[in-house]
Amino acid sequence: MRIPCPHCGARDAQEFAYRGDAAPSRPDLDSGQAAFADYVYLRDNPAGHIQEYWHHTQGCRAWLIVTRDTRTHAIFSARFAGERGE
């Protein structure tokens, strides 16, 4: 598997650490336990396109959001997870 790192170029997936679905966003402190439980434990787990976190651990150390098809592993895009391109 080759992950197209926006900073380093296409690299073998071995250089990366995987975190999973990037769709859930961390709730505010006051949104309560239920909201956090959803965030921490529940996943759409789609069979198809997913946006997911990869960390270029053995490269530029950037967290990426990669768009990939979980049925074919085809990758459509990869961008920096941080808004400021960091």
Next chain:
Amino acid sequence: MSEFRLPSGGAIDRTKPLRFSFDGVDYEGFAGDTLASALIANGKHFVARSFKYHRPRGILSAGPEEPSALITLAHGEHEEPNALATTTWLRNGLTARSQNNWPSLDLDLMAINGWFAPFFAAGFYYKTFMWPGALWERLYEPLIRRAAGLGKLNAQPDERCYDSAHVFCDLLVIGAGPAGLACALAAARAGLRVLLIEQDRALGGRLLSENHVIDGAASATWLERIEAELASLPSVTILRDTTLFAAYDHGAFAALERIEDGYAQQRLWRIVAKRTVLATGAHERPIVFGGNDAPGVMLASAVETYASRFAARAGDAITVFTTTDSGWRAAQNIANSGARIVAVIDPRMDASFDRAALCDAMGAKLFSGAHIAGVRGKKRVRAIDIVDRSGSRHVLRTDIIAVSGGWNPAIGIGCHLGARPIWSDAIHSFVLPSDAAHVSPIGAAAGHFSLTNALMDGANAANLAAEALGKTNTPPVIFTADQENVSVTPLWRVKDSNSKAFVDLQNDVTDFDISLAAREGFTSVEHLKRYTTLGMGVDQGKTSNVNGFALLAEASGKDIAEAGTILARPPYAPVAIGAFAGMHRDEHFRPTRFTPSHEWAEERGAVFVDAGEWKRAQWYPIEGESDWLQSVTREASAVRSAVGICDVSTLGKIEVQGPDAGALLDFVYVNRMSNLQPGRVRYGLMLREDGFALDDGSVARFSDQHFFITTTTANAARVMQHLDFCRQVLRPDLDVSTASATEQWAQYSVAGPKSRALLQRLLPTLNISNAVFPHMSALMTQWRGIPLRLYRLSFSGELAYEIAAPAHYGDALMRALFECGAEFGVTPYGTEALGVLRIEKGHAAGNEFSGQTTAHDLGFGRLLSLKRDYIGRVMAERAALTDPMRLRLVGLRPVDPQMRLTSGAHLLPIGAAPSASVDDGYVTSVAFSPSLSHWIALALVRNGPNRLGERLRFYDPVRGGNGEVELCAPVFVDPTGERVRG
């Protein structure tokens, strides 16, 4: 010269004779031979016994699809089982043995299985051996296991060396037959970086055994020309003796190169290609008829290859049994190379060419519309029973049956990413669907069997690739070749066979087994495969699957397209497990990390322990000490009484810088860090987002915008990743940066009542008095011109410091510390003493931070800030995580001071019968306390902190431990913490 060696011709080097032995008999062959061709040249066909019935087996093919000729190669005491005679190049002194027989190949008593063949029908073992149950492991299974298996692997470590390498290319061409060569050449001319991979040692594929005219020249001449040009092009890499065995995601592939003369015997290639062409050709398929497994029954193309490429006659009187036009071409070629064809049997009534004339030319009998109903001869074909078009039977003496039942495109690689093959009525076999996007099949692999089509496909594929990659400046290449007939009329099985007819020769699957499986409801191809083991041998059904599925379709009344086929899975051909490991074995399984003081510790005679990839000094035995406990106790006592030094460089270290550094740390630690004063240090606890404890460490603040944090050795990488995530993903609003400093700083703990005096000796001008540099302080200074960092913090409960220098000066610093400490009786201590000291102080460490414990469990509940958001805050507040009845940290002391405690023991109410229902917790860490002169422990106990003083049963049945312990506060030394502030 060997009896069956043709006087002339072939690609063997007759000037280089090679000696080899098979089953102890010596033979001679030539350079360029395979073991199979050399055996055939010596008239040796019976080389193996079959898997189940131990029937005599010969050599069916001339390539990697071989199901029968599996042998064991011996290199001294090291043996390689299940090698294919057909792909093993002959070496001088090569020693091969037959396998799966006892006592010998010729007289195999296991052949008795053959007599019980009716009993051993497909799936028989699911229906018996069930009673009595106890006999399965003791009797039935051992018998089955001994009978099963092919070769024997001895317990010697694999001594071979496996290399590995990476390679990138624009166009990967798999297979160097006519199609692959045409494609590689055209692509290279167009300026592409081409990687051409061929499993054979020679390029050319079928051209190595056949004669054609290409671009007006003899195919052999054309082949030389192409090879020369490819070799001259720097943008082309050719890997011979290399099998591409797997396709992976995003243009990645894996191939295995066999190396004859290298330090390494094999090399694993990891390949990344922009485009890939599948030019793997096709495998000829046998015909299913009675006795079709006897030595002497061979694929027509194989007999042809042995005759023309290896100048080896398969036999004296060869019969060709073909349902294909290619079978006829093979017959002519065999005859032309000097072997004798006695008959051609073609079930088809007619063909597009004059078969009678061809037979006359060969001096062979023609049996049109006929078939073979039986074979006479067990260990070698002696004669055959022919049923002619009128139904009358003839017996014909013959010693070789050259069979051609059609061609199966070699599309395995094309299925590795999930593309399901589809049936083609045009070629009566399976081809790749168009959605097998990662490879483009060409030539025979695409079911285009004529040479002209193969060459055309090659050139076209190259042009497409060039266009796709923006190299369109060169004119397309065109090759032309002679026309040939390629029609096939399959005969899936001979119905009136008079003996067992085999579909899968390696696993002894017969046409009967397949109809039986269908009768028992195993009508999906996957069920058939699993129930009969069809195609599950080392050949992976290359010669058997299509016949098998055709017979299943017949038996279950479907058509083949509907019955379908299985998905080939990697590897395309078996690959030595060692090849995947490469150098990462034995001591090199994983890298080894050394601390900056490693050499120094070695000089001190330290015993080292693995901490992840790190080697850490565990203890430093001295003269006269007989066991580790003695050394560890001495080291720990030295710290309590004087001063000791321990290398803690393996701690994770991270520089956190920027205006929002404090804010980031407030977000990742449960306790606030932003209000930490510069020059001060604070203990910090991190949670996972699910509220459980993640890691702990110290946080030092050097300036307004500069923090420095440590993590445990085990969690260094995970915490760094966690910080990156919090910084980049969760809080991109914060202006802060992190840099790992784990490798940068050699860090030593200097602990004990005399530690200040020692450091003062090292840094005379620095004021580190208690007033100026109290507990939990940090400073930056210099020592002999190098940067130095000093922290006052304690893991041992003693007056203690951690001193850090850049790693390349770590050795010098360690030596200097010991010079300065000599007069204070400074003692090096290792990780064991470190553990003893922290357990005496009740500090939670790895055993307590198990990932299953919460801040409350570990006694850190009070740290949890209620004022702000931080990772894990909300989930940590759940009742289940704060329930006092959870297992929580306490200390243990044995009621009998002589008793030794062990970690992992459980704790039960005294007097209760041992059972999970009364389990009260377990011991996490133990130590022999030098201060108390008895064993102590930390434990996680149900509602522990509220049960101090209670006694529990210490229960360690797996180690025979048993006794009584008393629950106590997890601080055994200096509970008020005076020393640390002294």
Next chain:
Amino acid sequence: MVEPLSPLLPVAPSYSPTGDASEICAETRGAAIASLHVRPDDISLGAPLPAPGRMTRGETFTLISTGPCTYFAVSDGADPMFGAQLAATAAGARIADQSGAYVLMRIHGGQARAILQKGVFIDLHPDVFTPHAAALTRCGRISVVLWRADEALEYGVAVPRSYARSFLDWFAFACRAGTVARRRDCHRQRHL
């Protein structure tokens, strides 16, 4: 003044498969390294900031791109206070001295690329990994910073100090296991 210690001293400061100096992986002593976090809008460092995957030369040091807004500064001299001084000159940049964290190696000789390509899964073809190219990647199982300083097919490698011995182990194995060039038409792999 204190003497720095090479972590390779116990094994060998360098490895040469052929025994002569033509094929070699040798430690480059006497350089200082610092990691920098610099925003494009921050003040310059006396050397132009390299683009991703590139390196640039300043007056006294080389800058290597290591990630978004992060760089390595590799100085020509071995000043123990390099990091601190850099911090003084480049206000706004966040700097951590890493001189102790890495061992610098130079891999050169006819097989340098072929040997290195066995370990790294990035394309080292001279037209792809061009002069002044740099990459953070893994070699064998070890994270490294890899660069090509000039036209020559030789490479600079920064290896985390604690891994230096294992890296040399890997290099020695890669050499011993035979370079990828053996038979007649395979040696062209170097130009692939």
Next chain:
Amino acid sequence: MRFSIFRLAREALTGHRGWTPHWRDAAPKPAYDVIIVGGGGHGLATAYYLAKQYGVRNIAVLEKGWIGGGNAGRNTTIIRSNYLLDGNIPFYELSMKLWERQERDLNYNTMVSQRGVLNLYHSDAQRDAYARRGNAMRLHGVDAELLDADGVRRMAPFLNFDHARFPIRGGLLQRRGGTARHDAVVWGYARAASDLGVDIIQNCEVTGFMRNANGAMIGVETTRGVISGKKIGLSVAGATSRVASYAGLRLPIESHVLQAFVSEGLKPLIPGVVTFGAGHFYISQSDKGGLVFGGDIDGYNSYAQRGNLPVVEDVCEGGMALMPMIGKARLLRSWGGIMDMSMDGSPIIDRTPIDGLYLNTGWCYGGFKGTPGAGLCFAHLIARNEPHEAAKAYRLDRFAHGYVIDEKGQGAQPNLH
């Protein structure tokens, strides 16, 4: 028809003409009392126990392809009950006891072979962790022995004791652990269930659910038409999230691919099951002679039933580090199964918020060894509408409330379990 050696002998002499299909390939009826979605080992076992133990007669098992085509046929066939936590041990021990009588229960030789499962340890900390586990097992009445290095050497002299990066210090042994023939387990349950009247319907994919006004389940929509059913049990590892989404459920699972491998057939070499403690590698040898081995999941979400090279290398490195003799053995075939990786590494057998919809998922790699137990407990849950005693910890709401069963202590990060 009863299987026995006598029957086999009789058939052998009469050309095996008397054998009939092992199970009926049924066509869907309009309605069933219970519909089990998923014709894998778990689904078929559930149907069998529903019919056998709980007297439910009108049962359908719906399989989208061919039975046993999912993880039941894509695993390393290991059976064991050497777990650490109270939530898990009773369940896996129940399952182990069912394995031990499976052949007689099913009259089908599933080749349950108790040749032992040996987990190696390589450090003091690992030894103590295994002691904690072994003691927990003993407290639950499960057999466990802690071996030192010599004990291991006596059992498996072929291991790498002398040149190891992480030397073997000993192991935790469960002698009752072992392997079983995975396909036979599927066919055995199918045959036994079929004989009890269960309809096994292949090539029948569920495409939606039918619910009444109160939202309760009343049936399923399938590629072979609408089938109504009072109770519907999902046992569709690898497709759970997708099928559950038809009912609007989001679950605490991710789908990950786990590769497994088999070597060419070899004469007996490895006695039982051995697992490496310093890397991801476990191995056993099948009765056919193939070395069956595996390691870690690939680590990224996938439904592709195939993995990539790095894990193959990682597994083989583990194998070579542990038993350098296997270097010459050839890897013959690899395959990938889609694991329902739960957020704490432990399974879920529970009701759902929807009336009449029951859930069996989250098996991570534990699915095969859990087959009989999951079948029995899921059957109990569906029949009685309350959890089986041995599976009462496998609640769906344990995540939200924090009662996780986290054997590895990795937290809500499925690819680390």
